[in-house]
Amino acid sequence: MPSDKRRRSVLVQMETPNLIPERDLGKKPILEAHDLGIDFGGLTAVDDFNIAMGRTEISGLIGPNGAGKTTIFNLLTNVYRPTRGTILLDGYDTAGKSVIEVNKMGIARTFQNIRLFDKMTVEENVLVGLGNSMSTSLLTDVFRLPKHWRQEAEFHDRALDLLGIFDMQGLASTEAGNLPYGAQRRLEIIRALATNPKVLLLDEPAAGMNPNETDELMENIQKIRDDFQIAILLIEHDMSLVMGVCEVIGVLDYGRIIAKGTPEEIQNDPKVIEAYLGKQEAK
Amino acid sequence: MEDIDMTEGQRPTIKTGFGPGKGKGGVYRTLPMPARYAINAVLVVLFLVIGEAMIGNGVVSRYQTGVLEQIGIYIIMAVSLNIATGYLGQLPLGHAGFMSVGGYSCALFIMKNMDKFGLTLATMSKVSPASVMLFALGLLFGGVCAAICGLLIGIPALRLKGDYLAIITLGFAEIIRVVMLNIDSVLGFELTGGAKGLTGIPGYTNFLNTFIVVAIVIFFIHTMMKSRHGRAIIAIRDNEIAAESTGVNTTYYKTLAFVASAFFAGIGGGLYAGCIGVMAPAKFGFMKSVEILVMVVLGGMGSMLGSVLSATVLTILPEALRAFADYRMVVYSIVLILVMIFRPQGLLGSYDFSMSRVIERIMNRDFPWKKKREAKEEVSADAER
Amino acid sequence: MTFLTQVLNGLQLGSIYALVALGYTMVYGIILLLNFAHGDIIMVGAYISWIVMSKLGMSPVLAVILSVLGCTALGVLIDKVAYAPLREAPRLSILITAIGVSYFLENGSQLVFGADAKVVPDYTSLSTFQVGGMTFSFTAILTIAVTAISTIVLNLLVQKTKLGKAMRAVSEDMGAARLMGINVNTTISFTFAVGSALAGIGAVLYSMAYHQATPTMGIMLGTKAFVAAVLGGIGSIPGAVIGGLVVGFAEVAVSAIGLSVWQDAVVFLLLIIVLIVKPTGILGRPMTEKV
Numbered sequence: 001m002p003s004d005k006r007r008r009s010v011l012v013q014m015e016t017p018n019l020i021p022e023r024d025l026g027k028k029p030i031l032e033a034h035d036l037g038i039d040f041g042g043l044t045a046v047d048d049f050n051i052a053m054g055r056t057e058i059s060g061l062i063g064p065n066g067a068g069k070t071t072i073f074n075l076l077t078n079v080y081r082p083t084r085g086t087i088l089l090d091g092y093d094t095a096g097k098s099v100i101e102v103n104k105m106g107i108a109r110t111f112q113n114i115r116l117f118d119k120m121t122v123e124e125n126v127l128v129g130l131g132n133s134m135s136t137s138l139l140t141d142v143f144r145l146p147k148h149w150r151q152e153a154e155f156h157d158r159a160l161d162l163l164g165i166f167d168m169q170g171l172a173s174t175e176a177g178n179l180p181y182g183a184q185r186r187l188e189i190i191r192a193l194a195t196n197p198k199v200l201l202l203d204e205p206a207a208g209m210n211p212n213e214t215d216e217l218m219e220n221i222q223k224i225r226d227d228f229q230i231a232i233l234l235i236e237h238d239m240s241l242v243m244g245v246c247e248v249i250g251v252l253d254y255g256r257i258i259a260k261g262t263p264e265e266i267q268n269d270p271k272v273i274e275a276y277l278g279k280q281e282a283k
Numbered sequence: 284m285e286d287i288d289m290t291e292g293q294r295p296t297i298k299t300g301f302g303p304g305k306g307k308g309g310v311y312r313t314l315p316m317p318a319r320y321a322i323n324a325v326l327v328v329l330f331l332v333i334g335e336a337m338i339g340n341g342v343v344s345r346y347q348t349g350v351l352e353q354i355g356i357y358i359i360m361a362v363s364l365n366i367a368t369g370y371l372g373q374l375p376l377g378h379a380g381f382m383s384v385g386g387y388s389c390a391l392f393i394m395k396n397m398d399k400f401g402l403t404l405a406t407m408s409k410v411s412p413a414s415v416m417l418f419a420l421g422l423l424f425g426g427v428c429a430a431i432c433g434l435l436i437g438i439p440a441l442r443l444k445g446d447y448l449a450i451i452t453l454g455f456a457e458i459i460r461v462v463m464l465n466i467d468s469v470l471g472f473e474l475t476g477g478a479k480g481l482t483g484i485p486g487y488t489n490f491l492n493t494f495i496v497v498a499i500v501i502f503f504i505h506t507m508m509k510s511r512h513g514r515a516i517i518a519i520r521d522n523e524i525a526a527e528s529t530g531v532n533t534t535y536y537k538t539l540a541f542v543a544s545a546f547f548a549g550i551g552g553g554l555y556a557g558c559i560g561v562m563a564p565a566k567f568g569f570m571k572s573v574e575i576l577v578m579v580v581l582g583g584m585g586s587m588l589g590s591v592l593s594a595t596v597l598t599i600l601p602e603a604l605r606a607f608a609d610y611r612m613v614v615y616s617i618v619l620i621l622v623m624i625f626r627p628q629g630l631l632g633s634y635d636f637s638m639s640r641v642i643e644r645i646m647n648r649d650f651p652w653k654k655k656r657e658a659k660e661e662v663s664a665d666a667e668r
Numbered sequence: 669m670t671f672l673t674q675v676l677n678g679l680q681l682g683s684i685y686a687l688v689a690l691g692y693t694m695v696y697g698i699i700l701l702l703n704f705a706h707g708d709i710i711m712v713g714a715y716i717s718w719i720v721m722s723k724l725g726m727s728p729v730l731a732v733i734l735s736v737l738g739c740t741a742l743g744v745l746i747d748k749v750a751y752a753p754l755r756e757a758p759r760l761s762i763l764i765t766a767i768g769v770s771y772f773l774e775n776g777s778q779l780v781f782g783a784d785a786k787v788v789p790d791y792t793s794l795s796t797f798q799v800g801g802m803t804f805s806f807t808a809i810l811t812i813a814v815t816a817i818s819t820i821v822l823n824l825l826v827q828k829t830k831l832g833k834a835m836r837a838v839s840e841d842m843g844a845a846r847l848m849g850i851n852v853n854t855t856i857s858f859t860f861a862v863g864s865a866l867a868g869i870g871a872v873l874y875s876m877a878y879h880q881a882t883p884t885m886g887i888m889l890g891t892k893a894f895v896a897a898v899l900g901g902i903g904s905i906p907g908a909v910i911g912g913l914v915v916g917f918a919e920v921a922v923s924a925i926g927l928s929v930w931q932d933a934v935v936f937l938l939l940i941i942v943l944i945v946k947p948t949g950i951l952g953r954p955m956t957e958k959v
Contacts, residue, residue: 368760372760374760374763374764376767436940439940439943439944440940440943442944442947443943443947446696446700446702446759446763447898447943447947449702449763450702450891450894450895450898450939451936451939451940451943453891454891454895454935454936454939454940455936455940457891457932457933457936458932458933458936458937461929461930461932461933462933464929465929465930569887573767573771576764576767580764584760609779610779612771612774612775612778613772613775613776613779615771615775616768616769616770616771616772616775616776617768617772619764619765619767619768619771620750620765620768620769620772623754623757623761623762623764623765623768624750624753624754624765627754627757627758627761
C-alpha cells in the first residue's frame with residue numbers, strides 16, 4: 001500500500017477535505033471538479049460535487065444504488081452537460097468539449113453495462129482504442145503502402161502488450177462478444193487504457209466477478225497505476241475491492257458527497273453507516 | 284474469388300483452446316502476406332482468362348455476357364451499400380440515387396470528351412489506350428460526383444439517428460430523380476434528356492473491364508475495412524457510445540463510410556450506363572434502392588461474400604426464370620420479412636470466405652471433421668480413465 | 669383560381685397528410701418504428717372503396733365503413749405477423765421488415781389489381797356549395813372538418829382514457845409499463861388499430877379528392893406524411909397536424925407558382941432544412957440515450 005500520510009490540498013479550497021496522496025502533492029491535480037451539479041427536469045441528481053485527484057491517485061466512489069455515481073462519470077466525460085460547476089482536466093476546462101474530445105484530452109472510462117465492440121475480435125477492440133495514436137492516411141491504408149504494414153505490425157505488438165496486462169494475449173482473435181463476463185470487463189479496461197488516458201474511470205469493474213478474480217483485479221488496478229502512472233477513479237459495490245485498493249473514498253448519497261476520507265475513516269463514519277443501513281433510531 | 288481476410292498473418296501464433304487446432308510443432312503456421320496477395324491475384328486472373336476465353340469461343344452468348352456484366356454491376360452496388368448498411372449499421376434508402384448520379388455524370392463525361400480523345404461511338408467500345416483512359420476517367424468522375432452528393436446529404440443526415448437517415452436518403456434520391464427529369468427545362472439546353480432519358484451512350488462496358496472494376500472495388504473496400512479506418516467504422520456500428528468514449532471521431536467516420544458507399548455506387552452507375560446504353564430517371568426509383576438492399580440483407584450484412592453471392596443469384600434468377608419475373612417483387616418482399624424474423628444477420632451472417640485461410644487449414648491439417656474426432660477421442664480417453 | 673381557393677386546397681391536402689402523419693407519429697411514439705407500410709395501408713383502403721362501389725355496386729356508406737375497418741384490421745395484422753416477433757430485435761431489423769411489408773403490399777396489389785390506375789367513383793353527388801356568393805368545394809370542407817374532429821378525438825383518447833394512459837406509459841418505458849401490469853402487446857395492437865383507422869379515413873378522403881387507386885400511391889403519400897410527422901416533431905399529435913399542414917401548403921404554393929414538377933423535391937428539401945436547423949422537429953422534444 002502506498003503512503004498513508006495525507007494532507008488537505010492547498011491547491012483547491014473546498015468544504016469537503018481533499019485528500020491527495022503525499023507523493024502527488026507538489027503537482028497540479030490531474031482532475032478537478034468544482035461545485036459540479038446536474039438537474040434532470042427539476043430533480044437534482046448530483047449537487048455540490050467536488051474532487052481533486054492526485055496524478056497517481058486511486059480513489060473510489062461508493063454509495064447506495066441511485067445515489068448518482070454513474071451520473072458523475074457521465075458528467076466527467078461530458079456525456080451529460082452539467083447544470084452547474086466546472087471540470088478541469090490537468091488544468092484545462094472541459095466545458096463545451098465533446099465526449100470524443102474529452103477522451104483525447106485524457107479521460108477514458110469503462111461502462112457499468114459492458115459496452116464492447118461485440119462483433120470485433122479482442123485485438124481489434126484494443127486497436128480501436130489505439131486508433132488515435134495511428135497516423136496512416138486513408139489512401140496509405142487502402143493502397144496498402146509499406147507504411148501501412150509497418151504501422152499495423154507495430155500496433156499489433158502494442159495491442160498484445162496491453163492485452164498482456166491481464167494475460168489475454170491468447171484470446172486476441174476471439175470475438176469480444178463471446179468472451180466470458182469477467183474477461184469482457186478486463187478487455188474494457190484494456191481498451192480504455194489503449195486511448196492513452198491520464199485518468200481512468202472504472203464503473204463497477206468487479207461486478208459479476210468471483211472473489212478470486214476480484215483479488216486479481218485489485219492487484220492489477222494497482223499495477224496499472226504504477227506502470228502507466230495515471231489516476232484511477234472507480235465506482236464499486238464490492239467493499240473488499242474498494243477498501244483494499246483505494247487511497248481515498250467518497251461516499252455519495254442522494255447526489256451529494258456525505259463523507260470523504262481514507263478507507264479506515266469511511267468504515268467508521270456514522271454517516272456512511274446511516275446511508276447504507278438507515279438511521280439507528282428507525283429500529 | 285477475392286480473399287477476404289488478409290491481416291490474418293498478423294495474428295499471434297500463440298493459440299489457445301479458442302483458436303483453431305495446432306499444427307506440427309504446436310505452432311499454427313500462417314501464410315506470409317505477399318503469398319496471400321499472390322494467391323488472390325492468380326485467382327482473379329484465372330477467372331478472367333476463363334471468362335474471356337468462353338466469351339471468345341462463343342460458349343457464352345452475347346446475351347449471357349450482358350447478364351454477366353449486370354451481375355458485376357449489381358455486385359458493386361451491393362458491396363458498396365454494404366459499407367453503409369453492413370459495416371456502419373445505417374440504413375440509407377437512396378442508393379439508386381447515387382447510382383443514377385454516377386451513371387449520368389460518367390456517361391455525360393465520356394460523351395462530351397470523346398472528341399478530345401479522338402474517339403467515336405464505335406471506337407469507344409473497342410479496347411485502345413485512349414478508350415481505356417477515358418473509361419477510367421469517366422468512372423472516376425462518376426464516382427466523385429456521387430461521392431460529392433453523398434457528402435452533401437451525409438453531413439445533415441448522419442447527425443440524426445437511424446430512421447431519419449433512411450427517410451432523408453429516400454427523399455434525396457427523389458430530389459435527384461426530379462432534378463434529372465427537369466433540369467433540361469430549367470437550363471434550357473439538352474443535358475440529361477428529361478423523361479425520355481439520356482440516349483446515345485457508347486457501349487463502353489464489357490465483361491473484361493467490368494470484371495476488373497469489380498475486383499478493384501472489392502479489393503479497396505476490403506483494404507479500407509481492414510485498417511484503422513474500417514475498424515473505427517465497425518466500432519461505431521457495434522457500440523456508438525463506447526466508440527465515442529474511446530476517442531473515435533464518430534461524425535468523421537460515419538461520413539467517410541457514407542461517402543465511400545456513394546463513391547462506389549457512382550462507379551457502379553457508370554458501368555451501368557455503358558452496359559444499358561440509356562439512362563432514364565424512372566429506372567432509379569425507390570424500388571431499385573430496395574432491390575439493392577435486399578441483396579445486402581439476404582447475403583448477410585457485413586459479409587462481402589454474402590453480397591457478392593446474393594447479387595449474383597438475384598440477378599440471374601429473374602433472367603433465368605421469365606415466369607418468375609412477375610412474382611419476383613412479391614417473393615423478394617416475403618423473403619425480406621422471413622429473413623429478418625428468422626435469420627436477421629442474413630444467410631451468411633458476417634462470415635467471409637478466405638482462400639488463404641483454407642490453404643492455411645490444409646497446411647496445418649486442421650479440418651473441422653478432425654477436431655470433432657479428436658474431441659471424441661478425448662472423451663473416450665477420459666471415460667477409460 | 670383565387671387566393672382563397674388555394675388556401676382551401678392547401679388546407680385540404682394538408683389535412684390528408686395530417687391524418688396519415690398522425691398514424692406515423694403514434695406508431696413511432698410507441699415502438700420507435702418508422703412504419704413504412706403505413707402509406708400502403710391507405711392504398712389498400714382506396715382499393716377497398718373501389719371494390720365495394722365499382723365492382724360490387726354497393727353504397728358509398730358501406731365503402732367508407734369497410735375501408736376504415738379493413739385498414740384497421742390490416743394494421744393490426746401487420747403488427748402481429750411481422751413486427752411482434754421482432755420486439756426485442758435491433759432497430760435495423762424491424763425497419764427492414766417494415767420495408768418488406770410495404771414492398772409486399774405494393775407488389776401484391778399490383779399482381780392482383782394490375783399496374784393501371786383504378787377510378788374510385790364519387791362517394792357523394794354533392795360537389796360544391798355556395799355561401800355568401802362564394803363557391804366552396806364540399807370535399808375540401810368535409811376533409812378539413814373530419815381531420816379536425818379526428819385530431820380532437822384522438823387527443824382526448826390519448827390524454828383522458830385509460831388506454832391512452834397505457835399508451836403513453838408504454839412509449840415512455842416499455843419495461844416499466846410491463847412491470848406496472850400494463851398489457852404491452854394489447855396496447856401496441858391498439859395503437860396500430862387507431863393509427864390504421866386514421867389511415868382508413870385518410871384513404872377515403874384521398875379517394876374523394878383524387879378518385880384514383882394505384883399500387884404505388886402509398887409510397888409518395890406515406891413518405892410525405894412521414895416527412896410531415898418529422899417536421900412537426902415525431903411523437904407529438906399537434907406536431908403531426910402542423911407538419912401536415914406545412915407540407916400541404918408548401919405543395920400547393922409550389923404548384924401555384926407553376927413549378928408543380930418540383931413539388932416532391934421541395935417537400936424533401938424542406939425536411940432536410942428543418943432537420944438541420946432543429947433535428948427534433950417543430951414540436952418535438954429531444955431524446956437522450958441512457959449510458
